[in-house]
Amino acid sequence: MTTDKYAGKRFDIHKEKDIDTAVLETISFEYPGTGTEVVYETDEFTFVCPWTGLPDFARLTIRYIPSKLLVELKSLKYYLTSYRNVGILQEHAINRILNDLVRLLKPVSMTIEAEYKERGGIRTKAAVSYREHQ
Numbered sequence: 001m002t003t004d005k006y007a008g009k010r011f012d013i014h015k016e017k018d019i020d021t022a023v024l025e026t027i028s029f030e031y032p033g034t035g036t037e038v039v040y041e042t043d044e045f046t047f048v049c050p051w052t053g054l055p056d057f058a059r060l061t062i063r064y065i066p067s068k069l070l071v072e073l074k075s076l077k078y079y080l081t082s083y084r085n086v087g088i089l090q091e092h093a094i095n096r097i098l099n100d101l102v103r104l105l106k107p108v109s110m111t112i113e114a115e116y117k118e119r120g121g122i123r124t125k126a127a128v129s130y131r132e133h134q
Contacts, residue, residue, distance in 0.1 A: 011054075018082065090114065
């Protein structure tokens with residue numbers, strides 16, 4: 001007799017409200033108007049599928065032209081780590097990051113890109129951009 005011992009198996013899945021935006025901090029950017037491009041990359045961005053609780057892993061790239069503020073890197077690491085157990089779709093994660101960082105930094109422009117590890121034979125890439133209104 002075979003039984004599906006995995007039926008109904010789920011892991012603890014946190015809600016989007018558990019993403020810690022309060023941890024984000026800024027520092028002054030002393031060269032506004034120079035067109036300086038700042039790029040942060042990590043291979044360690046992870047969150048979980050909102051339906052199964054199984055992990056998604058991505059190479060995340062944050063690219064922006066600051067106006068007057070930079071994100072403090074330690075705070076960015078803690079912010080990104082707060083996604084670890086959050087159930088969120090791949091396409092929603094990058095939009096959420098963009099919205100949170102644009103609200104914080106008010107940059108000239110910003111692009112968030114993610115290259116997700118293959119799952120079920122499909123690899124996903126997603127990108128979203130913001131440009132301030134002139």
